[in-house]
Amino acid sequence: MIPLVKTFLPPKNVLLPKLEEILYSGYIAQGQAVEDFERKFEEYIGAGNTLSLNSGTAALHIALILAGVNEGDEVISTPLTAEPTNVAIKMVGAKIRWADVDTKTGNICPTSIENVINEKTKAIIVVDYAGIPVDVERIQQISKKYKIPVIEDAAHALGAKFNNKKTGNHFPLTIFSFQAIKHLTTIDGGAIQILDDDLYEKGKIIRWFGLDKKLKRLENNITEQGFKYHMNNVNATIGLLQLDFIDQIIKKYIENGKYLDSQLKGINGVELIDYYPDSEPSYWLYTLKVDDRDAFISMMERNGIMASELHKRNDLHTFLNDNPTTLPNLNYFYNKMVHIPCGWWVSKDDCDKMIHLIKQGW
Ligand SMILES: *Cc1c(COP(=O)(O)O)cnc(C)c1O
Numbered sequence: 434m435i436p437l438v439k440t441f442l443p444p445k446n447v448l449l450p451k452l453e454e455i456l457y458s459g460y461i462a463q464g465q466a467v468e469d470f471e472r473k474f475e476e477y478i479g480a481g482n483t484l485s486l487n488s489g490t491a492a493l494h495i496a497l498i499l500a501g502v503n504e505g506d507e508v509i510s511t512p513l514t515a516e517p518t519n520v521a522i523k524m525v526g527a528k529i530r531w532a533d534v535d536t537k538t539g540n541i542c543p544t545s546i547e548n549v550i551n552e553k554t555k556a557i558i559v560v561d562y563a564g565i566p567v568d569v570e571r572i573q574q575i576s577k578k579y580k581i582p583v584i585e586d587a588a589h590a591l592g593a594k595f596n597n598k599k600t601g602n603h604f605p606l607t608i609f610s611f612q613a614i615k616h617l618t619t620i621d622g623g624a625i626q627i628l629d630d631d632l633y634e635k636g637k638i639i640r641w642f643g644l645d646k647k648l649k650r651l652e653n654n655i656t657e658q659g660f661k662y663h664m665n666n667v668n669a670t671i672g673l674l675q676l677d678f679i680d681q682i683i684k685k686y687i688e689n690g691k692y693l694d695s696q697l698k699g700i701n702g703v704e705l706i707d708y709y710p711d712s713e714p715s716y717w718l719y720t721l722k723v724d725d726r727d728a729f730i731s732m733m734e735r736n737g738i739m740a741s742e743l744h745k746r747n748d749l750h751t752f753l754n755d756n757p758t759t760l761p762n763l764n765y766f767y768n769k770m771v772h773i774p775c776g777w778w779v780s781k782d783d784c785d786k787m788i789h790l791i792k793q794g795w
Contacts, residue, residue, distance in 0.1 A: 437718060437739045438614040439778045441682055443674045455670040463641075463663045470669040473676050474624060478601035481626045482633035485669065486640055489588045489610025489623035491662035493521035495639050496606040496625050497556060499632050500582040502527050506555040511541040512748040512763060514560040517610075518586050519753045522558070528755040530554065531748055533762045535568065537707040539720065539770060542762060543571035549758075550579055557583045561590030561600060563772060564686070564717035568709050569595040569603050576604075584608065588623075591616040592683035593715035601626035611672060616686070616717060617679055619672040622664055682777045683715055689775040689784055690716030696788045697721065703791060704769070718743065719775035725795065726771050732795035733773065738787055740773050 442448060455466060471483040486492050502508055504526030510519055513534050522529050533545040541559050557576065559567045567585070576583045587593070587600040588610035594600070601607045609615075611622035627633040638645050643659030664672075697703055704722040708714060723729045726742070733740035746767050748754050773787055 434734070435738045435774050435779060435783055437741055437743065437772055437774050439776060440613050440618055441675075441678070441777055442618070442671075443678055448671070448674055451670055451674060452667070455666050458666075461666050464666050466666040466669040466673065467664050470664070470672045470676075471624075473673060475626075477676060477679065478599050478626055480598070480602045481607075481628045482630065484625045484627055484633060484636040484640065485664040485672075486623045486625070486662045487664055487668070488621055488662075489608055489612060489615075490517040490521055491640070491660065492608035492610070492623040492625045493517060493558075493584070493586065494524050494660070495636055495662065496584045496608055497521060497525045497527070498639060499606060499625075499627070499636055500556040500584055502555045505553075507551065507553040508556045508558060509546055509549055509554055510558045511560050511562075512746045512760065513539055513562055513744070513767065514586065514747060515588070515744055516747060516750065516753070517588075518558060518560055519747045519750075523752070527555070528553075529753055530756050531758045531760060533758075533760045534766055536762045536766050538565050538568075538709070539563070539706070539766050540565060540567045541572075543568050543575055545762075546572070546575055550575075550581065554579075554581055557581055558586055559583060559604075560586040560588075561593055563720045564589045564593055564690075564715040565706060565720065566590065566593050566595050566600065566709060566712035566714060569712070570709075573603065582606070588612075588615060589717040590715055592679070592687075594713040595709075596711050605629060605632070611668075616683055616715065617672070617675045619664070619668040619675065622668045622672065685777040685779075686716045686775060687713070689779050689781075690714060690719055692781070692784050693719050693773075693775060693788070696784070697791060700792055702794070716775050718772035720770060720772055722766065722769035723771055724769065726769060729771055729795045733787070733790065736786070736790050738773065738783075738790070740771050742767070742770055743772050
């Protein structure tokens with residue numbers, strides 16, 4: 434079975450000597466390797482400061498704090514995402530306000546965001562679902578007009594671009610996940626790409642108990658709630674090596690994604706994603722809309738290809754459904770959407786097989 438997601442790790446002869454070195458170096462906590470990983474990740478993204486963390490969920494949690502979200506506030510979000518996006522909103526005691534999705538992409542709809550903004554709205558979380566960039570330009574305009582900060586959850590979209598610039602360049606706070614099945618894994622890990630230098634300094638303190646690592650322990654005075662969210666040298670060592678491979682890995686996702694885009698056009702019962710102008714997806718999953726999705730999934734699975742909707746729409750979780758709303762666009766999209774594999778492990782022959790199967794019908 435060709436899986437929908439698969440972990441990439443550097444070859445053994447590259448990874449194991451470096452791992453052995455760091456494991457027995459006498460210093461495996463947050464140190465030089467973490468510092469090096471952050472600077473190298475910044476270089477990859479091309480703007481801002483990297484605050485490395487031990488998960489993408491920790492990144493969302495700190496991003497919400499840095500955006501100034503408090504108990505009783507509201508955060509506008511999308512139900513079409515992995516649960517951590519929305520669970521994190523509850524971690525700061527805020528309530529979730531759903532915006533509907535755009536039927537073209539499945540991503541949060543700017544018009545719907547504008548319709549649900551109210552005096553309690555303190556932040557907007559947007560998700561580049563499956564690696565498809567959000568409508569960056571319109572969301573930036575809304576953020577400016579209402580003076581509400583945007584957090585971009587780019588856990589699926591490392592290496593995706595808008596206007597030739599990678600995710601991490603467009604909003605004040607962009608979060609990434611380095612969990613096992615994302616484009617880049619450090620086994621577990623995450624980061625916030627923070628454009629503002631002062632917010633970055635604040636983030637460093639929050640990630641480590643509220644303590645300032647630049648001061649001696651006895652000179653420290655905790656003045657706000659912090660957490661134990663930092664990355665350690667072992668995960669950072671893996672991340673540093675992963676960054677040597679990331680361009681070639683993401684290139685594979687994109688080549689496969691573009692090939693599928695070009696070959697699956699005009700097939701009966703298939704609707705392709707209509708990407709926003711000047712945006713380049715990084716195709717963490719290949720997404721399409723199909724008629725009779727269950728039959729499509731069975732047909733693909735009978736032929737050795739995993740196909741799935743993968744995520745449960747988050748408004749179906751009681752705990753997350755703070756403000757039940759009718760979401761007609763999501764109803765339409767969620768009914769038809771399906772993901773098929775397109776990552777680094779998928780060959781051109783695999784793509785051709787999928788194309789042939791889909792053309793035959795289900
Ligand atoms: C994976 C993921 C996260 C959380 O990342 P972890 O590193 O698993 O905590 C957040 N948002 C989305 C959309 C994700 O897919």
